[in-house]
Amino acid sequence: NAGVTQTPKFQVLKTGQSMTLQCAQDMNHEYMSWYRQDPGMGLRLIHYSVGAGITDQGEVPNGYNVSRSTTEDFPLRLLSAAPSQTSVYFCASRGQGAVTGYTFGSGTRLTVV
């Protein structure tokens, strides 16, 4: 039972480059989210999805795109990387109802130079 799998674990990008952070879960969870973690700021929600084909913006969506073509996968795309996007990114999923809480992936550490 893999849970939530994120790839890659580490990435260095140059300013202006694009890339996709991958996230996959094998728990048949409907709800998936992307957070970024920055020192002293906790986790901030970037985008979330309540099911295949449905996505919505969170607190800090600018510079990021998402899509949800299947229940299992929820990739996060950086269109044109900026140094301000240097962060640790976490993907999370949960079952029906906010009461269940999220299962988190192990994170992707991204550095933009």
Added chain:
Amino acid sequence: AQSVTQLGSHVSVSEGALVLLRCNYSSSVPPYLFWYVQYPNQGLQLLLKYTTGATLVKGINGFEAEFKKSETSFHLTKPSAHMSDAAEYFCAVSDYNNNDMRFGAGTRLTVKP
């Protein structure tokens, strides 16, 4: 919108001493409250959660938290700290109507021998 404030970005205790990590929330509807723990270079793990019912909630590793509506608080406690408790702890708030979870800035717990 919901929000969480964690008082104290760093807390240091001696091994065997009481652990108290403070969390206050803001929510216009009945909240679901969570505590997560993050060990170095790992994702977040759910410690405990409050949804409805009993206001004293017990979690893993001997931690517990009490929901106090009048004080809008959900402080995390453990009677006797272990070295293995050293980690960062995040309080989070959600509710049944939201599809996202909002996190506090985190409290780093250090346990001294």
